[in-house]
Amino acid sequence: xxxxxxxxxxxxxxxxxxxxxxxxxxxxxxxxxxxxxxxxxxxxxxxxxxxxxxxxxxxxxxxxxxxxxxxxxxxxxxxxxxxxxxxxxxxxxxxxxxxxxxxxxxxxxxxxxxxxxxxxxxxxxxxxxxxx
Amino acid sequence: xxxxxxxxxxxxxxxxxxxxxxxxxxxxxxxxxxxxxxxxxxxxxxxxxxxxxxxxxxxxxxxxxx
Numbered sequence: 001x002x003x004x005x006x007x008x009x010x011x012x013x014x015x016x017x018x019x020x021x022x023x024x025x026x027x028x029x030x031x032x033x034x035x036x037x038x039x040x041x042x043x044x045x046x047x048x049x050x051x052x053x054x055x056x057x058x059x060x061x062x063x064x065x066x067x068x069x070x071x072x073x074x075x076x077x078x079x080x081x082x083x084x085x086x087x088x089x090x091x092x093x094x095x096x097x098x099x100x101x102x103x104x105x106x107x108x109x110x111x112x113x114x115x116x117x118x119x120x121x122x123x124x125x126x127x128x129x130x131x132x
Numbered sequence: 133x134x135x136x137x138x139x140x141x142x143x144x145x146x147x148x149x150x151x152x153x154x155x156x157x158x159x160x161x162x163x164x165x166x167x168x169x170x171x172x173x174x175x176x177x178x179x180x181x182x183x184x185x186x187x188x189x190x191x192x193x194x195x196x197x198x
Contacts, residue, residue, distance in 0.1 A: 057158060061153065062152055062153060062158050063156060063157065063158060066156070066158050067173050068157070068160065068164060068170055
């Protein structure tokens with residue numbers, strides 16, 4: 001239950017930050033920021049979905065984690081770590097070739113890692129479990 | 133690996149959720165098992181066979197040709 005509450009609290013905090021950011025975007029609004037905002041919304045949506053699934057499980061009185069969910073999470077973690085390494089290599093490569101600020105690149109990297117995690121989770125749920 | 137979980141569940145008149153609760157797993161795991169999308173651990177295979185009061189090989193059918 002504690003973890004479910006934490007998921008919702010963190011999602012709410014990120015959502016609040018996003019709203020403040022979006023209000024700021026209304027004034028400046030460039031394509032990079034809009035893309036980052038879209039990515040962040042996907043991640044918040046994912047967190048809310050996970051939270052809702054956990055609430056549903058609590059209502060059904062079923063365990064929040066079992067061997068399948070642990071396996072999915074283990075595979076997701078290893079796969080997303082692997083792809084994140086390439087993401088940071090790419091960011092290092094473009095850092096000398098772009099006018100983007102360092103903090104923007106770091107922000108994009110962190111957001112990219114979250115998106116990679118989400119995509120890895122989705123891919124493993126759909127495909128890899130069947131083959132491993 | 134094929135399995136007879138759906139068939140045995142129907143025979144014992146158990147819903148997916150009831151079987152999941154008896155086996156101590158999430159309903160989603162039973163769904164994945166029935167669809168043949170997930171191979172369970174030996175412990176889970178044993179627990180499911182015990183719920184149906186049969187041997188593991190009567191629930192899970194191993195394909196020797198693989």
